[in-house]
Amino acid sequence: MSEDKLETTTEDTVSEDLKARKEKKLIWRRNFAWTCIWGFLGANVLMSLRFFFPRILFEPKTKFRIGYPSDFGFGVDTRFQAEHRIWVVRNTRGIFVIFAKCTHLGCTPDWVESENKFKCPCHGSGYDTEGINFEGPAPRPMDRARVELDAEGQIVVDTSTLYQCPPGAPCRFGEDGSFITV
Secondary structure, eight states: OHHHHHHHHHHHHHHHHHHHHHHHHHHHHHHHHHHHHHHHHHHHHHHHHHHTSOOOOOOOOSEEEEEOGGGOOSEEEOTTHHHHSEEEEEOSSOEEEEEOOOTTTOOOOEEETTTTEEEOTTTOOEEOTTSOEEESSOOSOOOEEEEEEOTTSOEEEEEEEEEOOOTTSOOOBTBTTSOBOO
């Protein structure tokens, strides 16, 4: 009889152990299911909140001051190339601003001081100090930005108004605010 009792206790222990394992597995599955449900609902709530805060681009101002005419010496000034994408050029006739965008594909040319020209690194277009194209695939000269003096005597540049020169036609820059006589 002691062997029978031993067998039943062993079987009872094994069956209780099996039941405990099944119970743990069931609890783990329930917890996993609830975690998935709450995660899904939480992600949807976050997406719904994100809808109320649209993505916008903060672009730089198109109208800004660059200083007084006396701040600029003869030649090309590249101080504003990184921030505003312009070059300020002063020659014997006055001051004008070239918008630093290649007319071929829109790359930003570089000012090459040693060669006294603007050179586009993408396809090799070359422009003289006035922005007139003379080499490469650029179809026309670079655009000029509107320039004017404010009441304080500072130069105000407006890149929302660009003056273009048609391909193959003579340029008439110096009209309509693309040039300041100093």
